[in-house]
Amino acid sequence: MNILYQSILCQSEIREINIKQFSKDELFKYFPESWYPLCLSSEIHKNEVKKIKAFSGHLVCYRGENGKVGVLKQFCPHMGTDLSNSKVVENCIECSFHLRKYNPEGRCTSMYGHNNIPKNAHTQSLEVIEKFNIVFVYFGTDPKFSFPTFSRVENQEEYYSSNVANYFLNTPYQSLLFNGFDTHHLGCIHSRVVSDNPQFIAVNEFLLTAEYSMKVLPNRFYDKIVQRINTKENHVKLESWGGNFLIITLKDTKDNILITSLPINEKESRIFLTSMTSKSTNLWTNIKQYFRLKLTTILGVEFLKPDIKIIENMRPEIRGLYNELDIGVIEFWKYWDKLPRDKNFQDSFFR
Ligand code: FES
Ligand SMILES: [Fe+2]
Numbered sequence: 027m028n029i030l031y032q033s034i035l036c037q038s039e040i041r042e043i044n045i046k047q048f049s050k051d052e053l054f055k056y057f058p059e060s061w062y063p064l065c066l067s068s069e070i071h072k073n074e075v076k077k078i079k080a081f082s083g084h085l086v087c088y089r090g091e092n093g094k095v096g097v098l099k100q101f102c103p104h105m106g107t108d109l110s111n112s113k114v115v116e117n118c119i120e121c122s123f124h125l126r127k128y129n130p131e132g133r134c135t136s137m138y139g140h141n142n143i144p145k146n147a148h149t150q151s152l153e154v155i156e157k158f159n160i161v162f163v164y165f166g167t168d169p170k171f172s173f174p175t176f177s178r179v180e181n182q183e184e185y186y187s188s189n190v191a192n193y194f195l196n197t198p199y200q201s202l203l204f205n206g207f208d209t210h211h212l213g214c215i216h217s218r219v220v221s222d223n224p225q226f227i228a229v230n231e232f233l234l235t236a237e238y239s240m241k242v243l244p245n246r247f248y249d250k251i252v253q254r255i256n257t258k259e260n261h262v263k264l265e266s267w268g269g270n271f272l273i274i275t276l277k278d279t280k281d282n283i284l285i286t287s288l289p290i291n292e293k294e295s296r297i298f299l300t301s302m303t304s305k306s307t308n309l310w311t312n313i314k315q316y317f318r319l320k321l322t323t324i325l326g327v328e329f330l331k332p333d334i335k336i337i338e339n340m341r342p343e344i345r346g347l348y349n350e351l352d353i354g355v356i357e358f359w360k361y362w363d364k365l366p367r368d369k370n371f372q373d374s375f376f377r
Contacts, residue, residue, distance in 0.1 A: 064162065096119065171233075260278065282302055
């Protein structure tokens with residue numbers, strides 16, 4: 027058994043969580059394959075190239091004249107020039123040294139003074155999806171699961187979403203993740219009382235769900251507002267995809283909330299929060315939805331505020347967990363440990 031988990035004590039016994047795939051070092055060095063929010067769409071303009079710190083390295087992100095975003099390995103595969111010093115030409119990124127062009131899929135489309143492009147001229151890229159004013163990348167060679175769907179959005183291509191709240195945090199990404207499943211802390215810092223038997227289901231290797239009810243205690247002004255506009259007891263459904271992509275659905279509301287995070291390096295991360303719902307053809311419905319989504323996001327941020335303060339400089343550790351109280355964290359870490367990580371891909375992408 028991995029040493030990380032030997033210290034998980036459950037009142038009178040050692041709870042064994044068998045770690046099959048990774049050593050403790052690997053568990054924290056490699057990131058699970060998933061859809062990650064890289065930046066806001068508004069942060070990357072047409073014909074702009076940016077170097078972005080992520081996954082303990084750097085990525086090069088650019089937007090072509092056609093609006094399409096490409097995310098590539100930082101260094102040119104020819105002789106290692108930093109591609110973030112390049113410019114955008116014909117919807118490709120053009121290396122500033124020998125002027126090779128790479129499209130958003132990483133394919134070399136032209137070589138100065140040469141017509142036949144050899145196979146090894148291509149570079150590595152990440153699959154990109156832009157939604158909710160966020161640029162998402164799949165961190166892996168090929169997506170092993172599709173971009174998650176949102177139960178409150180009828181047609182996944184047509185939606186309304188709120189503005190995105192986002193924060194840079196001095197918190198290791200791993201410390202952020204279990205927060206959503208830590209039902210114990212809902213009572214401690216969020217004035218919520220969780221029902222006795224939260225249900226956790228590992229639907230597949232990428233998806234863990236949790237369902238529980240929680241009562242809202244009117245301890246703060248914020249809680250009183252939630253009670254008034256929402257309900258005194260909420261039925262909550264959480265869906266965690268790839269560890270970092272958390273969709274929240276409350277039974278009595280019409281929107282989904284997305285909380286998702288990006289690892290920047292061992293000590294820093296960035297968190298994004300937004301809410302979304304179906305698009306309507308009715309103007310009045312749209313106006314109501316606009317304000318409702320705004321409020322949902324504001325309340326979501328208010329809910330997160332106590333966490334953001336506490337998780338500053340937190341270390342990713344689990345010790346002394348107790349069955350009755352920490353079941354959510356235990357279930358989450360069992361799932362998180364088993365999430366696939368492509369070590370070869372990650373080593374080669376930052377080499
Ligand atoms: S180093 Fe980029 S084209 Fe030569
Ligand atoms: Fe929290």
